[in-house]
Amino acid sequence: MxxxxxxxxxxxxxxxxxxxxxxxxxxxxxxxxxxxxxxxxxxxxxxxxxxxxxxxxxxxxxxxxxxxxxxxxxxxxxxxxxxxxxxxELFPVIVALRQWGEARFFEPGEPHSELTDRRQGLPLLPLEVRAHDGRPLTPDETVVTKLDGTTTPHRPSAR
The missing domain is CATH 1.10.10.10 (Winged helix-like DNA-binding domain superfamily/Winged helix DNA-binding domain)
Known part of the structure; x- marks a missing residue:
């Protein structure tokens, strides 16, 4: 093995x-x-x-x-x-995978499960990555900073 x-x-x-x-x-x-x-x-x-x-x-x-x-x-x-x-604490990870799957792996109208707010019965809003000041961020707007002070910018996505 x-x-x-x-x-x-x-x-x-x-x-x-x-x-x-x-x-x-x-x-x-x-x-x-x-x-x-x-x-x-x-x-x-x-x-x-x-x-x-x-x-x-x-x-x-x-x-x-x-x-x-x-x-x-x-x-x-x-x-x-x-x-x-x-x-x-893995809940946001599971929600992110679920939302990505809902958006990318089902045809419009295809039945699937949905995570909803227990109190209101409504679907959750899409998760977003946000900066400290609250603005939404894309991968191109982030950088990995190591504790030694070096940085590794994310590569711009090929579009």
Whole structure:
């Protein structure tokens, strides 16, 4: 089996974040946890993933502090999984992926799920990246600044 490249010591926050999540199964587990799944069987039924893969991904998410294994509230012998504070902080990431998917991977009028505000029942506004002063930013208006003071500008997109 090919050994997975690790990025947990990278100086790039994106690489470390991807390393913590692991793979797309893990993001779907986190999505399901936001949707209320807590039990192994709920994740397995929702995702249709093999039990050994699900077990491995849940262990990784628990070890990474994204999920925690907690006793079942009914006092049963099984444990359940719940998002930690670190895991709940992934909400904007899941929303961004959802909104990107809604905009880019469905034909007009094609049915799909939609995330709505529980109180008002309305779809969420699109997420935006904003500057400190509140103005919206594009990739061309940002630069990566390393802690040593060097910068890496984002390359202008090819249009």
């Amino acid at each position: 090919v050994k997975r490249t690790r990025f947990d010591d990278s100086d790039c926050p994106v690489a470390r974040s991807v390393d913590a999540i692991g793979d797309w199964w893990s993001l779907l587990i986190v999505r399901d946890a936001f949707d209320g799944s807590r039990r192994f069987g709920e994740f397995q039924r929702s995702l249709g993933v093999a039990k050994n893969i699900l077990s491995a991904r849940l262990r990784t998410l628990v070890a990474g502090g994204i999920l925690e294994s907690v006793p079942a509230p009914d006092g049963g012998a099984h444990n359940e999984y719940e998002l930690t504070e670190k895991g709940r």
